[in-house]
Structures are given as C-alpha cells and as structure tokens.
Amino acid sequence: MRVALIGPVYPYRGGIAHYTASLAEAFQQVGHEVLIYSFLRQYPYWLYPGKSDKEPSQQNIYFPVVYTIDTMNPYTWVGTAKSIKEDHPDLVVFQWWTTFMSPAFTTIGYYCRQQQFPVVFLIHNVYPHEKRWLDRGLAWLTLRLGDAFIVQSDQEKNKLLSLLPNARVYLHPHPVYFPFAGLRLDNISAKTHLGLDTSLPVVLFFGIVRPYKGLSLLLEAIAVLKQRGYFIQVLVVGEFWEDINKYQQLIRKLEISDLVYLENRYIPNEEVPLYFSAADIFVAPYISGTQSGAVKLAMGFGLPIVVSDIICDDVLCNSDIVVKFPVRDTGQLAVAIQHALEKKMRMDTSISEDKGPTNNLWLDLAMLFQKVLSDTSSLKNRGISESQ
Known part of the structure; x- marks a missing residue:
C-alpha cells in the first residue's frame, strides 16, 4: 500500500511531529510505502504562541519527506495536491489537530477526492483545545471530505459524530512512545x-x-x-x-x-x-x-x-x-x-520495545489503515458512509 501522509515532522517540534514520525516508521515496518507531505511553513511567527515551532535537537529521518505546504500560501496547497496526484497513492492520510489547517487541508483534500484517492483523517482533536466560535464550521468544511476517520478516544468520537453524524469512525488508542x-x-x-x-x-x-x-x-x-x-x-x-x-x-x-x-x-x-x-x-x-x-x-x-x-x-x-x-x-x-x-509503583522492569502490552500499538495502528482502505474501497458510494 502506498500512503501519502500529511502532517508535521522534523524539523518541526511537538507531539504531532513525533506522532507523524512514529506512524511513518510503523507503516514501513508492516511493509507499506509512505511519503510524508510536510510544511514549508506551519504557522506565521505572529500567530505561534511559543518562541519557535522548530525542533532544536539533531534528528535523523528514516523515511521520505517532501516539504511543500505553506499554510499562508494557497499556491503551495494546489502544488501539494498535484504532487500527490503524480505519486498516485492508495490512501491519503491527514493528521488533524487544529482548524488553523482547514484552508490548506480542505484544498488538498478536495483535489484528492477529485482524483478518487481514499481520504482518511487521523483525529487528535476535532476542535482545538481553546475552542473559538468559527472552529465548528472550519472543522466541518474540512472533515466532510473524509471517507473514514480514526479517533483515539470515545470523547473525540462523540464530538466527530455530533459534527458528521454519518461519519465512518474507527477507534484506536494513542500508542506509547519508546524513542528515548x-x-x-x-x-x-x-x-x-x-x-x-x-x-x-x-x-x-x-x-x-x-x-x-x-x-x-x-x-x-x-x-x-x-x-x-x-x-x-x-x-x-x-x-x-x-x-x-x-x-x-x-x-x-x-x-x-x-x-x-x-x-x-x-x-x-x-x-x-x-x-x-x-x-x-x-x-x-x-x-x-x-x-x-x-x-x-x-x-x-x-x-x-x-x-x-x-x-x-x-x-x-x-x-x-x-x-x-x-x-x-x-x-x-x-x-x-x-x-x-x-505503593512504590515504579515498575521493576520498564516497558521496552520488545515486551509489554502496548508494544504493538503503532503496528496495530498502521495495519488498521489497511482495514480502513479495504472497507472504504468496498463502498459503492464514495461519499461519507454510514457510521460504524
């Protein structure tokens, strides 16, 4: 399976960037081909509340990445969509965590739907943590383009279904991070x-x-x-x-x-x-x-x-x-x-990548996308399907 994965990755910092990298590695481990479409510019400096959105550490990347999306430049949104079209993926996956990405992701998602590429949104938050009056409309504008959705909690599933009652939703818990x-x-x-x-x-x-x-x-x-x-x-x-x-x-x-x-x-x-x-x-x-x-x-x-x-x-x-x-x-x-x-709850032997009940969650998540693709491909209607 060829996957176009859209989201931040190094040199951008933060949990979503780490998540993108971990998911890309899991895709590779289960035998899928992945290409990440990341950002030329994620946020304008005057909108970002922190000092910088860039990761100060040195880090190696073990998967292909193209930096094509500037959230302030619509030309790059169209260019990214054309690049995805040329790559012809089996599945397009959007990381969704903030409605600030709505204009760019709506444009790219629309083009992907026009090309009949299955579109899946991996939901971190349906709405931003500090919700504003326009967030519901922006979320609807973008997420309505999804063929299916993967959420990581019942709360986010309920929020999504209140926004898109007929959404096809899969629940998978947030995996554990082991890199350090x-x-x-x-x-x-x-x-x-x-x-x-x-x-x-x-x-x-x-x-x-x-x-x-x-x-x-x-x-x-x-x-x-x-x-x-x-x-x-x-x-x-x-x-x-x-x-x-x-x-x-x-x-x-x-x-x-x-x-x-x-x-x-x-x-x-x-x-x-x-x-x-x-x-x-x-x-x-x-x-x-x-x-x-x-x-x-x-x-x-x-x-x-x-x-x-x-x-x-x-x-x-x-x-x-x-x-x-x-x-x-x-x-x-x-x-x-x-x-x-x-109670001295510290574990005598810490969880490692080779053992523990949570060690396969990244691989399980990567394989879930294969099921999502299979389910989506079986639908006669390419629009948003009935709720699962």
Missing part, C-alpha cells in the same frame, strides 16, 4: 545533575504549559501534601504558553517555592531522558482534553503515572502503573500522588 526509553539514566544521578534534593521524591509535569493541562491543580495538591508533612518536589518542564507570573504568584501564595522547579523552555530530544529519569512519578492533571502524548512518553519510560479520569483511555485504565483521580478534584489528586509514591 533506552537512554534512561540512574534516578539519583539525574536528580543530582538537575540540582534536586535526592532525599525527596520528584513529580514530573512535562510539555507545553497551557490552561487545560491543570498545572495549578498540581501545585495546590503539592501544598495539601506539604501541610500533611509529605514533602514532594515538582519539576515543571516545558514552554509556558500563558503567563508564567500567575504560576509563580500561586507558588509563593501556597508557600511551596522550595519544592517547585520551573524550566520554561522547549526541551530538545537529547535532554528528554534526563528529566524523565529524575522523576519518580509523572502527573497529568488535565481539566479538559482527551489524550496526552506526554503521558504515553512517560509510559515508555516505565514511570508510574497519575492522570485525571478525563484522559484515561483503555491503555491507561488497563495499566497497573496508572492511578487516576476525578477531574478538577485537588484533594483526590493529592491522594493519588501519595498512593502512587507510597
């Missing part, structure tokens, strides 16, 4: 390198800091534990996409300045193992959203994980290293953190 697990360091050495107190446990909050990720809840839970005489260090690592001052003020108000370490920057790949190795548990106290790439990265490191129940998918809920708590419940979050640490 083999570079794990000794816990004490990692804490020492970062200047942390080696006698106290470390909770890691990792990734871009945005309101929906619930960092304030974590800080409040740490204050609750401190009042109970339970001292835990918090390592907050990631670029702040909101005012860092409000968190610094909250930290001072809660009197936990001696326990919280803020690393306000995007972490290159080469440094990722250091922070995960220093952690004793990983906490994702999300107040909205449906999934987390950072959580799946923590699973790859074999870290015990505390998550709000809003993002507890089948992989997380069935894992014995995961403790969940009711969303927005600070008291239960504190209990969950203490439980995770006191």
